[in-house]
Amino acid sequence: MGPMTEQLIDVLDQLATVLESDGDTHWSQWIRKARAHVMNSDYYGIEFLLSGYGGAGSFSDLILGQSSINGAFAWKPGHVELNNKFDALRDEAAALAGTIKRSQG
Template sequence: MGPKTEELISVLEQLATLLENDGATHWSLWMRKAQARLLDSDYSGITYLLSAYGGMGSFNDLVLGQSYDGGVFSWKPGHVELNQRFDKLRCYAAQLADAIKRSQG
């Protein structure tokens, strides 16, 4: 396993934790599944991860820090910083996965 794959595994852990803490279980499970594949040296984890990006309702569209209480929308405290961190991790994961995919030929 190369250094970029190890870094991606770490980023996926951070993403999964961030998503779990915000209640985004669908996407946290997606990140954990990609991570598990990579930990097993199954590089289909790269393809699986990259399939989350793009299209309507994709991982690219996700915004964290929202809540509905009694049908009323509101932002959670710290939502701006949360989404800045999330977007940085989300973009970095895609960059690493793309680089690994290119290196695999």
């Protein structure tokens, strides 16, 4: 396993933690599935991860820190910082996976 793959695994761990800290289960499970494939040196994990980027309702569209209080939309405290961290990790994961994919082709 190369250093870029190891870095991607670390970023995926961080992404799952951030998602779970906001109460997300769908995308955190998706990230953990991609991570498991990458950990097993299964290239499908790269394809699976990249498949979530782009398109309506995709991982690219996800915004964290939203809630509902008495049926009304509200932002959770710290939502700006949470989304800044999440965006940076999401972008880093896509960049690493894209670079790994290009190196395989």
